[in-house]
Structure formats: structure tokens, C-alpha cells
Amino acid sequence: MKTMKMTLEMTSALRHRLGAAALGLGVMLSCGLAHAVNNLPGGPAVNQIDLHPPVTKIAEQQQWLHNVMLVVCLLIFIAVFGVMFYSILRHRKSLGHKPANFHESVAVEIAWTIVPFVIVIGMGAMATRTVVAMKDTSNADLTIKATGQQWKWGYEYLKGEGEGVGFYSTLDVTQRQMSDSGKLVATDNYLLKVDNPLVVPVDRKVRIITTAGDVIHAFAVPSLGVQQDAIPGFVRDTWFRAEKVGDYYGQCAKLCGKEHAYMPIHVKVVSQADYTKWADGKKKELLAAADDPTKEWKLEELLARGEQVYKGNCAACHQASGKGAGPIKPLDGAAVVLDADHTKQIMVLLNGQNNGAMPSWKALSDTEIAAVITYTKNNWSNKTGQAVQPSEVVAARK
């Protein structure tokens, strides 16, 4: 089944479905696109009707609580509606049933206030332990910052093995295009495939710190039992300790703009040995890619690099057009950008401006700052021809 790929034209699929609907819902369940698609381990199963199989203690407790709630609600349902439907069947005028004339009973009213009160307090008590456990993010083995951005996730390994590693995780482009085309090929990980999954070791307490660069997003992975909003300007945290090696999938859960459905989360849980290997490899990669701040760059190189930096950090507010929006100042035609004195703009980036409306970007590398300034100085209607070198940023930092 896995290799079987089936192309479905939209129209034929539609006809197929409408026909199937006419035949009845039971028939429909067994045909169509979902027939060609398989369960995704760690992600959704075909026509799944329950929570994901839990991989953490918290997810296990959530599932247990849900099962208990289902049973309790079902019992109340049967009791209450058993009485109601019995009454509906027996106490009919058509059966000649004469109306009784009882009403107002303080004893009964007190009873059906106290009993539900005890039941709901009991329900709350069952959940309390889990709430406390969920919120205890202390003593983590590994701390990772997850930053939601329109529309991708950035991961930075802040503390623990792999410290210093950081990368972005975005949805597979071909899947995004398939979505737009409306013509679908059965794909098990449709809308869940990313370029760089978040890699974590098994059996370790992983603390996820969430924040966001633009609007609110939410980091949610059902199998791990976590969902935490990622709020711009604020940090929040959650944690998980995965007990099984495997791939676990989630999706951004808070409406964050037009590509909301296209910023999945893929957590790859690996053994400790594999994790060490991955972290070491990743660090070497980063070291090789790190820039030497004394290097003299050509204008074209700076522009190419600057464009990436701009898209990743600046475009969210200043817009791709450089025109800003609302209270956000435009860069296109701005005096400080056009100024021949490079230090003015460098200082704005390093220190921020307008009480932090423009935040400080000193966390960016010297090369990145130099590149993005060069980019703004030579883009849109700004044609200054000026190139800013990383060494100037190094000097300005002193």
C-alpha cells in the first residue's frame, strides 16, 4: 500500500464522493482518498476516533482522564435520558396517561444540586495531579526555544547537550504546492513533512520554551501531550519526556494568518547515542558555516546574504516592500538608510529605537547586520551602492 500512489482528479473525486454519499455514509467510509492513504505513526491514523497513542506520562494521564470522563458522562447520559425517554414513551396523552400534579420539592432540588456538585469536584480532583505535573518544567535535561514565525518554526538548543544548535523548520514545498493545486496524490504525511525536524533524545526531560516573532502561534504535539501558545514578546514553557523512539507530528494550533495550516511540527525522538551523534554533526556544520567577521565581502555577496536576513527578521514588520505598515517606519527612502554615514544605521540595529518599537538586533552576527544593512541600502528605490562590511559592525559594537 505504501508505494501505491493514486492520483485523483478533483472532479472525479467529487463525483465519486457525491455518489458515495448517496449510497450511504457507511459505504463512503470505505472508499475515496482516505482509502489510498495509510496511518501515519506518531501522526493521525485514517479515520482515527480517539486521542493519539500516548508517548509520555502526561499524554497517558490525559488519555486516562478522557476515558474516565467518557465513562462517567456516558453513565450520566444513560441515567438522565433513560428517565426522559421512559417518560416520553409512557407518559403520553395518546396512551391516556393523566398528568400528575406534583411540583416544588426542596429535598429533591437539594439532592440534585449536591450530587452533581460532588461529581464535578471529584472530576476536578482527578485532574489536579496532572495539572500540577504538566506545569512543572524544572530540572530539564535539555532546553529548547521554539519560536513561531509566519509561517515556520525556529528551534534553538539553549541548554544541555547540543547547546548552540539552531535552525528553522518549514513545510515541504511540494506539499504546499500540492495543496494549492487541489489535485492530491495520496500522501501519508501530507502537510506534516518538514525540512528539519526537531531532534530530541528519548527518556530525557525536554523543556520547550515558546515565543513568537510576529503573532501568536501554538506549539502542539498530541502524542507528547503538549500544547503551548507561542506569544510574541513573552516566553512560556512546557515540557515532555518521550518514552519511545519515533517521529511525532503536530501542527500550529493558534490562528496565525493565511498560512496557518502550513506550519507543522515534527519531533524526532532518537536514542541517546544517535542524539549525541546528531548534535555533534550539527555543531560541526554550524562551525563551518560561521562567518569570519574580518572577511571583506563583495557587494553582491552581502546583498544575497542580506536578503535572507531581511526576510527572516525584518520583513514581518517592515514588509517585503520596505514600506512598513501602520506605526512601523518605512525603510524605503528613509534618511538613516540612505545616509553615507554607516554607523547611524548600525547603531539603530544594535540598540533599537523608539523605546523598543524597533527592537535591538545585537543578537545577530556582525556579518548578518552588515549584510542586511547593505541590502536595505541597495534595495527598492534605495540605490546608494554602499557596502557595509562586518568589520564596521565590530567597530560599532565597542
Next chain:
Amino acid sequence: MSAVLDHPGHHTDDHDHGHPHGWRRWLFATNHKDIGTMYLLFSFAMFIAGGIMALVIRAELFQPGLQFVNPELFNQLTTMHGLIMVFGAIMPAFVGFANWMIPLQIGAADMAFARMNNLSFWLLVPAAAMLLSSFLLPGGAPATGWTLYAPLTLQMGPSMDAGIFAMHIMGASSIMGSINIIVTVLNMRAPGMTLMKMPLFSWTWLITAFLLIAVMPVLAGAITMTLTDRHFGTSFFNPAGGGDPVMYQHIFWFFGHPEVYIMILPAFGIVSAIIPAFARKRLFGYTSMVYATSSIAVLSFIVWAHHMFTSGMPVTGQLFFMYATMLIAVPTGVKIFNWIATMWKGSMTFETPMLFAIGFIFVFTMGGFTGLILAMAPIDIQLHDTYYVVAHFHYVLVAGSLYAMFAGYYYWSPKWTGVMYSETRGKIHFWGSLIFFNVTFFPMHFLGLAGMPRRYADYPMQFTDFNAIASVGAFGFGLMQVYFFAFVVWPAMRGQGAPAPQKPWEAAEGLEWEVPSPAPWHTFETPPKLDVTATRVIG
């Protein structure tokens, strides 16, 4: 009868100050019945507009991939569907019921402030026009979800401002309507109609009106702060200027949770009138129903943050809001037990109003159960912002509020129009709606449990079948409402059907059944003399 009809022998139409005809009758309307009718027709039009948006959404979600709308338009449609249904359909419809029924139920001649009543209604029309026309503005309609969360609102185009303005106007309309209802109920009851003899529909509306006055200004504050953040350089919610997006959520849900009860308490009132009428037996616990309604209203102010369990509250916050939320199940349970105790050993018949009322109890309770499940903070972490939530609130809003309004329509429309609806057609409408409603929304529980997030234009393929079923159900449900208008409401408006007797329901109680059908333009112009139960006019 003399107290019912002001000048016996005269036709009310040639009352000395006369009454305007043609468009003047409606534009300058001060008569509570005319205004009630306009409210009901307006809200039905909005219900159809919001319903069409829902059907476009369901068509898009029929299968994975984007076939009909792009993600931008999809988000606009989900937002506008929510705003239109909440502020344009459900809330005004209940105000329509209030306008028609409260003066009739308490023996008042009209609403206390007749001209303000006119303004409350006519403000809604430009507000709705502005809200709907925001689709035509550059960038399209607001696409933030009906909750209008910051800072996404700061990224929206001019339509956001149109939306904020429209909601301000609708809020002003609601506040005026509420003031009118409170003053009418407290000051204009006929002698002998003490508060604790008042019909429950008037009672629930009195409490609802207080809720509205308490929370509509809160919403107005939240959206005004959004507006100043957008245009006047403030940073209430803008993190770039040191603002707090979570503060918006707190303010919004401090309005938003009582709002949920604003949309359900009048429904409780309607059902509490219908069940005793068709069970031919007194309501089991009138007093406890009043107390239960009041407790729900009070509790509704201390549970708002259960909408925010994933925003990162401290552990004590989560525990408090979890327990407080679960407590709401207690007074709600009291209501359901009371209705069932009223049915017990009654002598029931099952005309359409009773069917919708029983349908309401049954399906609303299922929404109550999912509410309890969502109230558990650890489970909510799994289900927050998934289709489970969508299923939950449609079970309480569609099968709750809307079904109660259908029940109310079938129950009172003979009084409004003077003709009986067709029982067969009413039953078709009921069963069709009930079945298609569940086909639409029941599978969404499964989708939510499996983790499908809401407000998604496209979804992983494993979710295909349940989405397809939901879409088929949605179109069926939509069709049933068109049927309702074309085959039930329209004939009634044109006066087609058997003439309705003054009291079409054998055991119905209340002053509304003391006036002829259709209710004359003016009723109770001099206060009626009531019997000891305040349900009959004795002179």
C-alpha cells in the same frame, strides 16, 4: 377582555393617534410587535448569510487540498461566519423574541422606551451592512477568527476598522435593548405580576440583559484598544511596544464567556415555557429555575480563562478556572433535571414546539458533556483549538440556542401571525434538522480527538472521510433551513394556513394566551387585572 383590547368595539387600527402604513410603519416603528418582527426577519437574513459562509467553508473542507477558496478567503469566511452568527443572528433573534413576548407575558402595553427600541433595531442594519461589505475592502474581510486576537488584528487591512466600528454599533444596540428590557420588566408588569410569578422567559431575559450591560462595554473596550493600537500609536496589545497580547485574551473572554450565557439563557426560558405546556403539568421547580439561572449568570464571570489553558497560565490559575468551570455544570444540571421532572408523569403530546424542546434538551446536554470534558485542563491541552471545540460549541449554540428559537417560533407563531403552521412541515423541519445537525457535527468530535486543528483550510489526508461526512451533513442542514423559511415562515407571513385559536395549546399558561390571535397591534393598554397565579386576565 376589556383590559386586553383597549377600546372594545373599535378596531385597533383606527386608534386615535393612528398608525403609519407602508414603509413608515417599519422605519418609524415604535410598536414592540413590529420591532420584534423586524428583529426576527433581520436575524434570519443574517442566519442565511452566515450559513452560506459556513457552506463555502464546508465545501472547501469536503476533501483535502484547496479547491474553491484560498487560505486568505478561508480565514475571512471563518471569521465572518462567527461574527455574523453571534452578533447578527443569535443575539438579535433573542431580542426579537423579547420584544414580541415580554410585554405580552407581563401584561405591559409596550416596551418602556419605544423610540430607543426603534433605534436599537435600526442601528443593526448599517452595522451588518458595514460588516458584510468589509469583504469588498482592500485585503478582504477580517481574517483573525471571531475572537479577534491581537496581534494578528494589527496585521489586518482597513476591514478590521470597519469590523470594529460595526461591532461598536451592534454593542450599542444590544446595550439599549437591554436597558429597555430591564426597565420594562422591572417597571411595567401588570398589578399582581410579581417577579416570582413572572414567566421564566421574561426572567431569563432580565438576567441576560444585566449580563449584556455588564460585558458589552468590556468588548467595546477591547476592540477600541485594538483600534488605537492600529492607528494611534498605543501599545496595549502590541508586543513590539511593550504591550501584552494575552491581556487582550483576558479582556475578550471576560466578555466572551458571559456572552455564551447571553446566547443560551433566553433559550432556557423558551424551553421552560414549552415543556410544561405540552406535558400538561406545572414546571417542577420554578423557584430553583430562577436561582439556577442567576447562579449561571454569576458563575459566568469567573470562568473566562478556561478559554486560555494553553496560553501559559500559572498552575493555580489553571486549577481555579478548571474547578470554577466545572461548577457551572451544577446549575445547568438543575435545569435539565427540572425539565425532565416536569415531563415525568405528565400527559405529553409531541407537536413541533415540544419536539424541538426535547431535541434541545437531548443535544444541548451532549454539548454540556463535551464542555465538562474540555473544562478538564489536562484534556483541554489535547483538544484546545481542535475540531472538538468546534463540535462542542455548535452543539450548545446550534442545537441549543437555535433549536430553542425554532421551538419558540412554532410555539408562539400562531399568536404572531394568526395562522397555524403545518404540523407535517414542522416535523419534517425538526427531524431533518436533528439528523443533519448530528451528521455534520458529531464526526467533528473524532476529528478533534485525532488532533485536527480548527481554522485550517487544508488538512492531513487521514481526516478526509469525517470531513466529507460533515460537509454532506452541513448542506443537508442548510437545505432544511431554506425549507423552514419557504414552507413554514413564508406561508405564515402571507396568512396561509388554518386560523389560529386564541390559545392553540391545551395547557399553555401565560398572559400571551389571553389576547386574540393574531395579537392585535395594541394590547394591555390599560393594566389588566390578573388572577392569583398571574396567568389569567380576570377583568
